Amino acid sequence: MKKTAEAVVIGGGSIGCSAAYNLARLGFKDVVLLEKGYICRGSTGRCAAGIRQQWGTEMNCLLSKHSIRRFEVMNEALEYPGDVEFRQNGYLMVTYSEEEAEMLKNNLTLQRKLDIPVQYLSLEEVKEIAPALNTERVIASTICMEDGQANPFKVTDAYMWAAKRMGVEIYTHTEVTGIKMQGNRVTGVVTGKGEIATPNVINATGPYAKFISKMVGHELPVEPERHQIVVTEPLEPFLQPLVMNFHHSTYFQQVANGSVLTGYGDPKEPKKINYTCSWQFLKELAAKVTEQFPVMQDVNIIRHWAGHYGISPDGQPVLGEVPGIEGYYLSLGCGKGFMISPMLGELVAQNVAGVETTIPIEIMNVERFNKGELIVEPAVV
């Protein structure tokens, strides 16, 4: 194991691998990535794989818009011999209430201002785009055909190999047990396999981020929120876009091999790491799914798993150096990490390098929680 590094990234998910790659790209030598399990063990490997730009805040719109540009050319840009399976099948946002319909309209105005091609759909258009969807209760919906999905394992794999080719050292099965400080400055990382002296530590551990923050005496208000997902047997193609339903808080999509992937999280659950699958979820999901897609009644569920959002007080990403702790950076997606991992990795690397960032990052700083300046994003489930 290396004894020194210019930067150490903690977390082997999509954001960590993207951050490591981007650091190397910005000229950092001796970048190390540490992962306590294996690559993609955590939230990235458990996410629903959706990628969208339909948000209600400029920051989220820009993060996702720039990320989509990077997903579009990812195979080539990262010289990936495989395919990250980015498919722009669209994202259909559906509401059953007038209030949420108003929210979608407001979001649409913002999205159009930012040149994100979102359309407001009539009920007839919804029926045409998603014939299997029960539209009885649908009040309003929008779609963006640039949105879609990608394979989280492959995206992370692509970043990992690109990072390795550029000299990044990746140590899996290596748990961080402490972070060394000198005054208010980070000086090294302690792992179960040895110590690495470094002036820069990037925390990209998603729902585990607060445990790492504790190591530098930082109370990070990011809590693990369990989400559960099921996947079905493969079906003939019947649904092109991912359907996000605000009433049911569900995401529902047919993926490349024909399987349907659908799930949700219960924000009322106690916030903790919990990988168990609950029967209650399965039952509630069955009701939510069959109400939206009656055709799913006879479809077999073959696998059920749980993962986490690392959820911040406003549910929005946290990025940048932590004020008062020199050399300690956060890069957390807070429920949308995978879909904006290209940008979260790029921006945190630019922040570490001290160069101009592609989009402004100040608003994402963890300091906002102390100042009470929360970001209000209406378009979340």
Place this chain on the structure above:
Amino acid sequence: MTEKTIICRCEDLTAEEVRGWIEKGYGSFEEIKRISRIGMGACQGRTCRRHLLKELARAAGKDPAEIELPTFRPPTKPVQFGSVLGVERDEKDS
């Protein structure tokens, strides 16, 4: 087993492909599952599990019993959305 023997029928993976992943450094069942989809099909690894364990054991010079198994995920057998509806059961995380 020849190179062309299908190890995972659901995802159509041959012994050669699986050995290729192991050689590239995907050293555990979970890692190969994520990158290749082995064991993620309709049968949930009933056929491929032991074959992959053997391959991993051979590559690591270990006994198959020493190789870590992937997480067994519910439902154990495929179950329809319709049959889950209306079933009463005390909530207990499985």
